[in-house]
Amino acid sequence: MKLNRRHFISASAGITAAMSAPVVFGASRPKVVVIGGGAGGATAARYIAKDSKGAIDVTLVEPTRSYYTCFFSNLYLGGFRDFDSIGHTYGKLANDYEINVVHDWAVDVDSNNRNVSLAGGGSLSYDKLILSPGIDFVDGSVPGWDLSSQNKMPHSYKAGSQTQLLSAQIDNMKSGGTYCMVAPPNPFRCPPGPYERVSMVAHKLKKSNPSAKILILDPKPKFSKQGLFEEGWNKHYSGMIERIGPDMGGKSVEVKPDSMEVVIDGSSEKVDVCNVIPAMKAGKIAEIAGVTDGNWAPVIPHSMQSRKNDHIHVLGDASSQGDMPKSGFSANSQAKVCAMAVRAALTDSKLFPAKFSNTCWSLVDTNDGIKVGASYEATDEKIAKVSGFVSKTGEDAALRKATYEESLGWYSGITSDMFG
Amino acid sequence: MRLFTVLFALMLVASIFLNVGLHNVSATEIVGGEKIFKKCKTCHQIGAGAKNRVGPHLNEIGGRVVGSVENFKYSNSLLELKEQAIRWEKPMLDKYLKEPRKFIQGTNMNFSGITDELERKKIIEFIWQVSESTQGSSVQENSLPEEILSIAGDRDYGEYLSSECATCHQASGKDEGIPSITNWPVKSFIIALHAYKNGNRKHPIMEMITKRLSNEEIASLAIFFNSINN
Numbered sequence: 086m087k088l089n090r091r092h093f094i095s096a097s098a099g100i101t102a103a104m105s106a107p108v109v110f111g112a113s114r115p116k117v118v119v120i121g122g123g124a125g126g127a128t129a130a131r132y133i134a135k136d137s138k139g140a141i142d143v144t145l146v147e148p149t150r151s152y153y154t155c156f157f158s159n160l161y162l163g164g165f166r167d168f169d170s171i172g173h174t175y176g177k178l179a180n181d182y183e184i185n186v187v188h189d190w191a192v193d194v195d196s197n198n199r200n201v202s203l204a205g206g207g208s209l210s211y212d213k214l215i216l217s218p219g220i221d222f223v224d225g226s227v228p229g230w231d232l233s234s235q236n237k238m239p240h241s242y243k244a245g246s247q248t249q250l251l252s253a254q255i256d257n258m259k260s261g262g263t264y265c266m267v268a269p270p271n272p273f274r275c276p277p278g279p280y281e282r283v284s285m286v287a288h289k290l291k292k293s294n295p296s297a298k299i300l301i302l303d304p305k306p307k308f309s310k311q312g313l314f315e316e317g318w319n320k321h322y323s324g325m326i327e328r329i330g331p332d333m334g335g336k337s338v339e340v341k342p343d344s345m346e347v348v349i350d351g352s353s354e355k356v357d358v359c360n361v362i363p364a365m366k367a368g369k370i371a372e373i374a375g376v377t378d379g380n381w382a383p384v385i386p387h388s389m390q391s392r393k394n395d396h397i398h399v400l401g402d403a404s405s406q407g408d409m410p411k412s413g414f415s416a417n418s419q420a421k422v423c424a425m426a427v428r429a430a431l432t433d434s435k436l437f438p439a440k441f442s443n444t445c446w447s448l449v450d451t452n453d454g455i456k457v458g459a460s461y462e463a464t465d466e467k468i469a470k471v472s473g474f475v476s477k478t479g480e481d482a483a484l485r486k487a488t489y490e491e492s493l494g495w496y497s498g499i500t501s502d503m504f505g
Numbered sequence: 506m507r508l509f510t511v512l513f514a515l516m517l518v519a520s521i522f523l524n525v526g527l528h529n530v531s532a533t534e535i536v537g538g539e540k541i542f543k544k545c546k547t548c549h550q551i552g553a554g555a556k557n558r559v560g561p562h563l564n565e566i567g568g569r570v571v572g573s574v575e576n577f578k579y580s581n582s583l584l585e586l587k588e589q590a591i592r593w594e595k596p597m598l599d600k601y602l603k604e605p606r607k608f609i610q611g612t613n614m615n616f617s618g619i620t621d622e623l624e625r626k627k628i629i630e631f632i633w634q635v636s637e638s639t640q641g642s643s644v645q646e647n648s649l650p651e652e653i654l655s656i657a658g659d660r661d662y663g664e665y666l667s668s669e670c671a672t673c674h675q676a677s678g679k680d681e682g683i684p685s686i687t688n689w690p691v692k693s694f695i696i697a698l699h700a701y702k703n704g705n706r707k708h709p710i711m712e713m714i715t716k717r718l719s720n721e722e723i724a725s726l727a728i729f730f731n732s733i734n735n
């Protein structure tokens with residue numbers, strides 16, 4: 086077996102590694118800067134720091150001190166999780182993995198000089214830059230809505246205060262009122278996400294406000310796990326949920342945040358809560374860094390390296406890579422391939438073939454869990470699906486319960502894989 | 506060494522007679538037992554078609570000679586008890602489940618034990634009941650050819666491959682809804698992955714994951730997960 090430089094480096098990074106660094110790596114350790122401490126970024130930072138055992142200097146830039154996961158934020162809306170249980174901090178990444186965690190916004194990337202500017206005035210130089218900034222919304226995709234309306238009509242598609250706001254609005258809805266969701270067009274983060282949210286809102290309303298209605302305005306003719314969701318809605322929430330697809334006007338929707346109206350194909354309707362999930366694009370910093378092509382940032386599947394810049398990698402929702410859905414699981418999976426490739430480029434650790442996988446669980450009602458998943462490989466053209474599976478309609482209650490319990494195991498697994 | 510085990514076995518038998526004994530438990534307590542058995546399920550199967558996993562199947566455990574399931578690789582500690590024809594009875598199992606590695610030193614059962622006495626009672630009643638209803642129904646693990654079991658894996662490659670698993674199976678070995686896969690005997694691990702790969706064990710995720718793993722990749726994962734210490 087080939088000897089590997091990293092075997093010579095002390096496992097307890099810090100001082101030992103810093104002392105041995107000049108001998109092994111020349112003047113200074115290679116620098117990796119990661120922008121975004123979410124599913125993609127936190128995982129990439131942790132794996133590079135963990136596996137390079139101090140040989141690479143890793144900085145993670147993330148404005149928030151507590152990252153609230155979008156995954157399971159719907160379960161919070163349904164009353165299955167408390168808010169604190171979906172919040173995570175960066176203490177372990179900083180202390181146990183010696184990652185420099187910088188709580189700030191990256192505002193500019195000078196890719197010629199390989200330098201990132203921060204909102205607080207600082208700057209960071211890099212050998213490799215990893216961008217995992219998640220999503221931003223496409224201006225004007227829902228006429229009448231922009232970011233200044235997000236307190237009246239929340240998107241709750243970045244978790245945190247938006248999620249709490251939506252939850253409070255649902256709690257305060259008048260008896261028999263209407264919760265309306267303006268669903269996003271493809272591609273968007275978490276394909277089953279809006280429909281799991283509808284299930285969780287229905288679960289809550291069934292108990293607290295049983296005569297309330299749910300209205301989905303959907304620009305897409307079909308959606309992820311549709312048969313499974315509709316089976317569950319008929320079973321658990323019969324008569325409560327109405328979905329208007331593109332053929333009936335779901336594609337030409339305008340909103341009026343001040344009067345809490347939605348205009349569907351010209352006819353106006355009053356609603357009580359309006360959850361607008363606009364069209365999405367890569368987080369703005371990807372565009373600023375010059376790695377986007379249209380709304381998303383194209384990448385080379387074998388390494389998640391940008392097709393536009395050799396020293397930048399893009400992970401997760403912001404990337405356009407092929408067949409993988411935009412999910413936390415996918416971002417986490419891509420981060421490990423990226424971490425392996427970045428280490429191989431900066432040290433002489435081995436380069437292995439890229440393997441990706443994804444599974445997305447959704448909760449329809451208490452102990453009624455469903456899932457969809459697939460494995461993927463890197464081809465020169467795209468990340469391509471190898472094989473997959475999906476839950477079936479008519480499964481027995483025990484299997485659905487086991488599926489839900491698995492999702493709890495996964496949540497603990499992925500969050501410890503991200504944050505240590 | 507031998508003397509020690511004989512002494513130990515005597516102490517073990519003595520301790521059984523000193524035990525106050527378990528009272529008869531009600532049906533609801535048995536129902537509770539099935540739930541608690543989840544703690545064992547990571548490693549043991551019971552009931553019709555039960556196979557050896559990390560641990561031996563537990564069918565007909567009531568009165569079964571310790572360490573006697575064929576084709577299961579027991580620790581020497583259990584094999585020495587087998588030689589003395591010691592059988593599993595409720596009070597002895599109660600002690601084993603309370604503190605496995607204290608009660609039978611050198612056992613491979615990598616399980617921290619159940620401190621709650623009632624929980625132990627429930628679980629034992631459950632096992633006993635299922636055990637009686639499954640006389641003769643256990644089957645042997647589909648055995649793999651020795652050349653697959655003895656492939657030498659590459660630990661570094663295993664470490665990289667393991668990153669795919671860590672999204673669900675925690676590197677710390679914690680089980681919060683998805684079984685722990687750290688510190689397994691290498692061969693049991695290989696057998697478990699091939700069971701999914703061959704479709705002998707059904708689970709959509711694990712079948713998908715293993716379908717594209719080569720025999721060498723499975724061997725590499727087995728050594729890596731065996732080597733994590735937690």
Ligand SMILES: Cc1cc2nc3c(=O)[nH]c(=O)nc-3n(C[C@H](O)[C@H](O)[C@H](O)COP(=O)(O)OP(=O)(O)OC[C@H]3O[C@@H](n4cnc5c(N)ncnc54)[C@H](O)[C@@H]3O)c2cc1C
Pocket residue numbers: 120121122123124125126146147148149152154155156157158159189190191192217218219220241242243274275278279282368369370400401402403411412413414415416444445446
């Ligand atoms: C309701 C809902 C339910 C979901 N459920 C699931 C699920 O069950 N399973 C699943 O796998 N996925 C789920 N997802 C999808 C998942 O949350 C995303 O796909 C995942 O978070 C993407 O990871 P990311 O790293 O690309 O972005 P994110 O996790 O969003 O992380 C981006 C981070 O970058 C930071 N950032 C952005 N710009 C900058 C900047 N300029 N400077 C510094 N930092 C910046 C942000 O603060 C943020 O923390 C769900 C999403 C939603 C909305």
